[in-house]
Amino acid sequence: MKVDRIKGHLDLVLLGVLSESPGHGYAVITTLRARTEGTLDLTEGSVYPALHRLEELGLLASEWQPVAGRRRRMYRVTTAGQRALQAERRDWRALVSAVEAVLGRAPATAVGAL
Amino acid sequence: MKVDRIKGHLDLVLLGVLSESPGHGYAVITTLRARTEGTLDLTEGSVYPALHRLEELGLLASEWQPVAGRRRRMYRVTTAGQRALQAERRDWRALVSAVEAVLGRAPATAVGAL
DNA sequence: TCTTCATACCTAGCCTAACTAGGTATGAAG
DNA sequence: CTTCATACCTAGTTAGGCTAGGTATGAAGA
Numbered sequence: 001m002k003v004d005r006i007k008g009h010l011d012l013v014l015l016g017v018l019s020e021s022p023g024h025g026y027a028v029i030t031t032l033r034a035r036t037e038g039t040l041d042l043t044e045g046s047v048y049p050a051l052h053r054l055e056e057l058g059l060l061a062s063e064w065q066p067v068a069g070r071r072r073r074m075y076r077v078t079t080a081g082q083r084a085l086q087a088e089r090r091d092w093r094a095l096v097s098a099v100e101a102v103l104g105r106a107p108a109t110a111v112g113a114l
Numbered sequence: 115m116k117v118d119r120i121k122g123h124l125d126l127v128l129l130g131v132l133s134e135s136p137g138h139g140y141a142v143i144t145t146l147r148a149r150t151e152g153t154l155d156l157t158e159g160s161v162y163p164a165l166h167r168l169e170e171l172g173l174l175a176s177e178w179q180p181v182a183g184r185r186r187r188m189y190r191v192t193t194a195g196q197r198a199l200q201a202e203r204r205d206w207r208a209l210v211s212a213v214e215a216v217l218g219r220a221p222a223t224a225v226g227a228l
Numbered sequence: 229t230c231t232t233c234a235t236a237c238c239t240a241g242c243c244t245a246a247c248t249a250g251g252t253a254t255g256a257a258g
Numbered sequence: 259c260t261t262c263a264t265a266c267c268t269a270g271t272t273a274g275g276c277t278a279g280g281t282a283t284g285a286a287g288a
Binding site for chain 2: 245246247248249250253254255
């Protein structure tokens with residue numbers, strides 16, 4: 001499934017995952033893929049720049065960790081990031097409520113076609 | 115509230131509203147604002163180009179109607195538009211499920227219609 | 229050995245679509 | 259005779275997710 005529909009909600013899921021436990025970018029990608037059973041299959045080209053942007057905004061902090069010869073950039077959510085996450089959650093629920101208010105009256109799953 | 119978060123879901127709500135009953139652009143805007151109690155307060159600069167795009171794609175059809183000296187462009191959802199709407203609904207539900215799976219079942223989604 | 233795969237990171241440039249900020253025009257209300 | 263609500267339009271900007279490339283290590287397997 002194409003999930004360019006994540007547009008505008010990428011920060012939400014990134015902050016959401018990292019607020020539970022700090023982790024590195026690649027792990028965030030695989031976590032999202034696993035938790036959503038493949039629905040959220042984000043590319044590195046989406047996630048890494050987003051992580052950089054969130055750090056730039058002060059919502060994430062990172063530090064390099066050497067791991068078996070490789071290196072990982074471990075991210076954690078800052079205090080400002082926690083506040084931002086709460087705001088993102090509120091906005092998300094508002095959007096879901098709004099869309100459901102709009103679509104709620106139409107035949108949802110009852111459409112006979114297909 | 116800023117709802118640029120509608121990004122990627124504008125087609126869904128436009129097709130959703132117009133599939134219930136044909137209408138003109140300005141009415142769609144006021145309908146969305148009323149139904150969502152102001153949450154979805156879209157600008158004309160968002161809606162009109164979107165309607166044109168959807169018509170260009172064959173998902174909407176329109177015709178001018180004279181109304182008390184003024185003129186309105188009345189839109190209706192085409193057959194292809196109905197199919198597209200169903201696909202949009204599926205994608206929307208998939209996104210909501212995915213985000214909730216990531217965030218750990220957020221509440222406030224008690225509308226059974228979806 | 230040598231190739232391939234999984235891990236783990238990065239970025240320049242593209243593309244889409246929502247938004248900004250302006251514009252036109254009518255009719256009613258004040 | 260001005261202002262407001264209705265009703266439409268679009269050029270140009272912006273944001274941000276995606277494409278498509280790149281670097282590098284370690285382990286598996288041919």
